[in-house]
Amino acid sequence: MTETGEKKGLPDVFIEPINMSELDRGFRKEIQSMPNGEELSACFACSTCTSACPVANIWEIKPHQLIRMIILGMREKVLSSKEIWLCLTCFECQERCPQGVRVTDIFFDCKNLAAEENMIPDSIVALGKELLEKGQLYIVTADWEREDLDLEPDVPGLSTDAVKRVLGGTRTGRLVKGGK
Amino acid sequence: MSIYSLYMGCSVPANYPNYEASMLKVAESFELTLEYLNDVACCGSPNLRAMDYWGWALVNARTLALADITEHDIVTPCNGCFGSLKDVYHLLKHDTEYRTSINVELEAEDLEFTGTSRPRHFIEVLYTDVGLDSIRKKISKPLDGVGIAIHYGCHLLRPGDVTEITPEVLSELVRVTGAHVVEYPLWKQCCGATVLPVDEALAIRLARDKLKSMKEAGAAFVTVVCPACCNQLDLQQLGLRELYGEKFDLPILFYPQILGLALGFDEDEVGLGMNRVPAKPILQHFSK
Numbered sequence: 001m002t003e004t005g006e007k008k009g010l011p012d013v014f015i016e017p018i019n020m021s022e023l024d025r026g027f028r029k030e031i032q033s034m035p036n037g038e039e040l041s042a043c044f045a046c047s048t049c050t051s052a053c054p055v056a057n058i059w060e061i062k063p064h065q066l067i068r069m070i071i072l073g074m075r076e077k078v079l080s081s082k083e084i085w086l087c088l089t090c091f092e093c094q095e096r097c098p099q100g101v102r103v104t105d106i107f108f109d110c111k112n113l114a115a116e117e118n119m120i121p122d123s124i125v126a127l128g129k130e131l132l133e134k135g136q137l138y139i140v141t142a143d144w145e146r147e148d149l150d151l152e153p154d155v156p157g158l159s160t161d162a163v164k165r166v167l168g169g170t171r172t173g174r175l176v177k178g179g180k
Numbered sequence: 181m182s183i184y185s186l187y188m189g190c191s192v193p194a195n196y197p198n199y200e201a202s203m204l205k206v207a208e209s210f211e212l213t214l215e216y217l218n219d220v221a222c223c224g225s226p227n228l229r230a231m232d233y234w235g236w237a238l239v240n241a242r243t244l245a246l247a248d249i250t251e252h253d254i255v256t257p258c259n260g261c262f263g264s265l266k267d268v269y270h271l272l273k274h275d276t277e278y279r280t281s282i283n284v285e286l287e288a289e290d291l292e293f294t295g296t297s298r299p300r301h302f303i304e305v306l307y308t309d310v311g312l313d314s315i316r317k318k319i320s321k322p323l324d325g326v327g328i329a330i331h332y333g334c335h336l337l338r339p340g341d342v343t344e345i346t347p348e349v350l351s352e353l354v355r356v357t358g359a360h361v362v363e364y365p366l367w368k369q370c371c372g373a374t375v376l377p378v379d380e381a382l383a384i385r386l387a388r389d390k391l392k393s394m395k396e397a398g399a400a401f402v403t404v405v406c407p408a409c410c411n412q413l414d415l416q417q418l419g420l421r422e423l424y425g426e427k428f429d430l431p432i433l434f435y436p437q438i439l440g441l442a443l444g445f446d447e448d449e450v451g452l453g454m455n456r457v458p459a460k461p462i463l464q465h466f467s468k
Contacts (some may be wrong), residue, residue: 035233035271035278054369055382085378088386089226090370091338104339111230120231123377127227136222138194146193149201149451155193157186162221163239170235172228 023073031070034112036105043067049093049103059083063093063103070106079114085121087111115171118178128172135160182309185252185297186214187243189261190222191407198451199407202436203257203302205450209318209443210310214255220246223264225408226335226374240268241282242289247297257302257436259406263335263343265299270342301336303405303435307349312356320444322358326465328438329362329399330354331390331413333406334370353435354403357442358467364397366390371412387412388420391428401462402432410434414456431459441466 031037047064050056056063061083069078078084084107093103114120130137136158140146143153167173192199207214221239229236244265247254256262272279272293283292306315330350337345351361372386391413394402404410414432421427433455440450441462452459 035237035275054386058382085230086375086382088334088370088372089230089374090334090368092334092368092370095338095340102339108226108229108233112233115231121378124227124231127225127377128231131222131224131228136190136194137225138190140194142197145451145454146197148448149197151193151197151200155190156188157216157218157220158188158190159219159221162219162242163224166221166239166242167224167228167232167235170238171232172235175231 018072018074022076024075025073027073027075027078028071030075030113031106031109034109036102037109039099039101040067040070040106042099043071043097043101044099046098048096048098049101052092052096054090054092055086055088059086066110067101067103067106070110078110079117080119084110084114085124112171115175118175120175125175128167129176131163132167132172132176133164135163182211183213183215183252184255184300184305185217185247185250187217187220187247187254187256187261187265189256189258189407191260192258196407196410196434196454198437198454199257199410199434202434202440202445202450205440205445206306206436206443207302210306210314212305212310215250215252217243217247217250217254223261225260226263227377229264229267236264237268237271237278238282238285240264241272241293242286242291244269244272244295244297244299245286245291245293247299248292248294251296253298253300253305255300255302255305257405257434258408259301259333259335260408262299262301266342266344269295269299301345301405303353304345304349306439307353312352315353315356315439319357319442321442321466321468323438323442324465324467325358325360326401326462327362327399328354328359328401328403329364329394329397330367331371331394331402331404331409332367333404333409336405350403350405350435353439357438359438362394362397362399364393364399366393369393371409373408373412376412383412384416384419384423387416388424388426391417391420391430392426395428395430399430401459402430403435403438404432405435417457429457431455431457431462433459433462438462
């Protein structure tokens with residue numbers, strides 16, 4: 001046991017200091033300019049979002065902390081966090097925010113910014129690849145089941161070309177071609 | 181007789197023709213004309229929204245614009261498609277700048293989002309346009325008060341200001357069939373479908389907790405209105421036997437299957453044999 005200020009069971013540092021020089025002051029504005037991001041500043045860190053989240057228990061950085069980190073400008077930490085990709089998108093947090101902050105929508109915005117910088121799980125890019133190559137996420141495999149029920153053999157009304165064409169020219173196309 | 185533009189998405193037709201067929205039967209019973217909307221794109225799911233918001237908004241705006249031409253509301257049986265369409269509809273209705281940029285892109289195909297056609301979930305059409313009274317009158321084989329737990333699915337109910345659907349819509353529809361709605365603690369909890377590609381163990385655990393909560397509350401059957409939720413609760417249930425050593429034996433039915441049976445359709449017409457956890461035990465609960 002060392003003597004360096006460590007009293008029984010207490011950590012050396014209670015709160016990791018934030019390095020002010022690493023903050024990106026524009027991050028808040030960046031999110032606020034994205035879809036449903038405007039209400040961000042209304043957050044007063046009550047952590048109702050965290051209480052509502054079914055999986056916050058296993059998140060190192062909790063939902064209310066992510067929101068606070070965005071406001072402070074901790075852009076890189078937020079965008080590289082695994083938590084934003086583990087959001088269930090169940091909207092429980094957003095629904096209960098007493099300040100009308102669109103928490104889930106803001107996490108969607110964060111994922112878009114992260115994706116733009118290639119910080120995106122491979123499995124999500126793989127879904128994008130499916131969409132680009134097949135034009136749909138699910139393919140009919142058991143066509144006899146459809147036949148048994150007098151349904152037309154393929155997915156009704158679907159144009160796979162439309163998806164391929166549209167997403168080929170957007171970020172999905174760039175991410176998939178980028179070979180990440 | 182009302183006419184609607186039907187948007188199936190890809191998951192229901194590919195994985196759950198029993199949902200599609202039972203919905204069509206039920207619609208026919210109430211003289212709802214569902215016309216397949218042609219040339220539409222896959223909604224991309226919340227995962228496309230996460231990766232490429234603009235692309236997601238564009239494919240869904242395109243679908244909405246195609247529905248606008250028909251001047252009929254666009255109806256879907258899938259919570260995922262409903263969530264995407266309704267969210268993009270909400271965005272374009274409220275953000276004129278975004279709407280202008282989207283319409284500039286759509287112009288290449290001579291399309292325009294006008295917002296005339298409203299995206300609606302099939303069960304909300306049943307609830308609002310048909311109504312509980314008309315449904316009650318047509319029920320020839322009511323259920324005997326058997327306990328059914330409802331898994332609403334997140335994107336059916338939330339965000340509430342976007343979806344504009346309250347839980348009563350589905351719970352009243354279940355009650356009108358003669359079933360008892362079983363309340364359970366985790367009724368709001370997510371099935372885990374969206375995180376399946378990123379963290380499979382977490383997704384399965386969420387489904388398992390949900391099933392456990394329903395079973396412990398005394399549910400004999402479960403109803404869903406979303407193919408992704410059905411994957412999680414029905415299909416994954418088989419895997420849970422190995423993973424957790426737990427056997428729930430909780431049949432998962434799409435709501436139109438239950439209503440269809442109560443309206444007098446036979447089990448083959450609602451594709452009851454296609455449900456992964458055998459659902460036939462429910463037949464004993466309909467009056468003869």
